[in-house]
Amino acid sequence: MLAKELRRKSKEGVFQPTDETITVGKPASIGELITNFILGFVLGYKILGLFFMKNSLSVNPQEYIFSSQGNWVAGIVLGIFFAALKWKEKDKQKLAKPETRVIRVWPHDRVGEITMIALIFGLVGAKIFDTFENWDSFLKDPSSIFSASGLTFYGGLICAGIALWWFARKHKINFFHFVDVLGVIMMLAYALGRIGCQVSGDGDWGIYNAAFKTTSNGGVFPATQADFQAAVTANADFFSRHELHHAFVPKPGFLSFLPYWFFAYDFPHNVNETGVKLANCSDLQYCNHLPVPVFPTSLYEIIMCLILFGILWMIRKRIKIPGLLFGIYLVLNGIERFMIERIRVNVKMHFLGIEMTQAQLISFGIIFAGIAMIIFAKTNHKNIQPTSR
Incomplete structure (x- = not known):
């Protein structure tokens, strides 16, 4: 665009x-060869290195990318390959x-x-x-x-x-x-x-919408103020660590065609792993959802x-x-x-x-x-x- x-x-x-x-x-300069080697090394060390790691499927991608973990051999091999490609490209144009x-x-x-x-x-x-x-x-x-x-x-x-x-x-x-x-x-x-x-x-969501509730397996349904208070009490440990800003906004009648999650969403399997554990999730990571749904401000x-x-x-x-x-x-x-x-x-x-x-x-x-x-x-x-x- x-x-x-x-x-x-x-x-x-x-x-x-x-x-x-x-x-x-001109033939490839030393600077160009070094630059391409570094690029190839980083990609090999981090990206290819991930596939050579044990239990790579359980690795947190964000933590891995910003860590010092990687594979030196993969980095050096791909770095030499990238440098060779640049040398060959320049040699053809020489x-x-x-x-x-x-x-x-x-x-x-x-x-x-x-x-x-x-x-x-x-x-x-x-x-x-x-x-x-x-x-x-x-x-x-x-x-x-x-x-x-x-x-x-x-x-x-x-x-x-x-x-x-x-x-x-x-x-x-x-x-x-x-x-x-x-x-x-x-x-x-x-x-x-x-x-x-x-x-x-990723945490970019709104305040709690007390007009809706979640189930232990995830999903959003209409609720009352009493349901909201019950959820807060049942998840006292979670709410003791998070501010309880909320509003009570039911789904308007003229927007009845929209799903409940348009007005409140519990963000199941969120990458921040914020909330409480889903009852039907047995994975090692990303098994949480919010105990009270929030306004999906990112959707808005x-x-x-x-x-x-x-x-x-x-x-x-x-x-x-x-x-x-x-x-x-x-x-x-x-x-x-x-x-x-x-x-x-x-x-x-x-x-x-x-x-x-x-x-x-x-x-x-x-x-x-x-x-x-x-x-x-x-x-x-x-x-x-x-x-x-």
């Missing part, structure tokens, strides 16, 4: 290519006398670079912000900063945004047109990312963000002022996140006497930034160059 939109903008004359000088016909050529590179040719920068700085930023959001937990276990769990979207958005601004500036890509493209794509990416949260049960965000993506996608060609579409994205994103935080489980903080989550506080900032962007774009668009010339 990113390449498609960048290509469309290029055809409209918004983006221009940059010239880069490359040398062809010329008696290497030539210097100038090539034209368009923004849509750089999608791989853009994706990697967004990935690396997005993950780093998401982890840093999650650490600050859960500072007390971090102080108790500083090693959690290396854990694969716990990622804050806004941290990734801010850090990746700064890195991509630098990238656009370096390659003379008009930043305002560039972020207009990114805003639409990020709304889609966020919706798709929440699918992973929903199906894995999938739906809301897909709708918002559809709106942005429909209006993207009509908006000609650079930066305006990104401002609209920021406002919609901030409003969506602020609303969902009202029923999400998250650490509360006090700001100017108001209790809110870090995400809600940042949402306010994102909304105001979006409004400022819209005003700036409308009042200064004549001064913003339409191309990267």
Whole structure:
């Protein structure tokens, strides 16, 4: 989608290519061989190493990837293989006398670079912000900063945004047109990312919905306040370690066609292994579910963000002022996140006497930034160059 939109903008004359000088016909350099060896070694050591481990089916993939475990032989063999492939590729292209050529590179040719920068700085930023959001937990276990769990979207958005601004500036890509493209794509990416949260049960869920109850084998059914209190009493050990934020929201009559799990879900077999053991599960891992179902906020965000993506996608060609579409994205994103935080489980903080989550506080900032962007774009668009010339 990113390449498609960048290509469309290029055809409209918004983006221009940059010239880069490359040398062809040279044999593989020591640096290229070492880089390919390292890549092959890491893949062999970790990925192939997993298959050579005893009891590999019982290994926790997240813990394994972030651990020092692996297979040295598999790593070295695959590293040599990758280095040999690079040497052979360069040997086929080798010329008696290497030539210097100038090539034209368009923004849509750089999608791989853009994706990697967004990935690396997005993950780093998401982890840093999650650490600050859960500072007390971090102080108790500083090693959690290396854990694969716990990622804050806004941290990734801010850090990746700064890195991509630098990238656009370096390659003379008009930043305002560039972020207009990114805003639409990020709304889609966020919706798709929440699918992973929903199906894995990674803890990104809402507060308890006391209008529903679970069975020992999993599954959700309507309940009364008395049922809720009984579940809390029966699972006193679990609730002594978890906050009991809840609401009583039965299924509305006009939405009777929707399943119960749309309003409350117990996240059976969740990857966090949070809750109590399922009666019919004999596996060694992932046998837990929540004793009281919660609002599946990740499911709500999938739906809301897909709708918002559809709106942005429909209006993207009509908006000609650079930066305006990104401002609209920021406002919609901030409003969506602020609303969902009202029923999400998250650490509360006090700001100017108001209790809110870090995400809600940042949402306010994102909304105001979006409004400022819209005003700036409308009042200064004549001064913003339409191309990267």
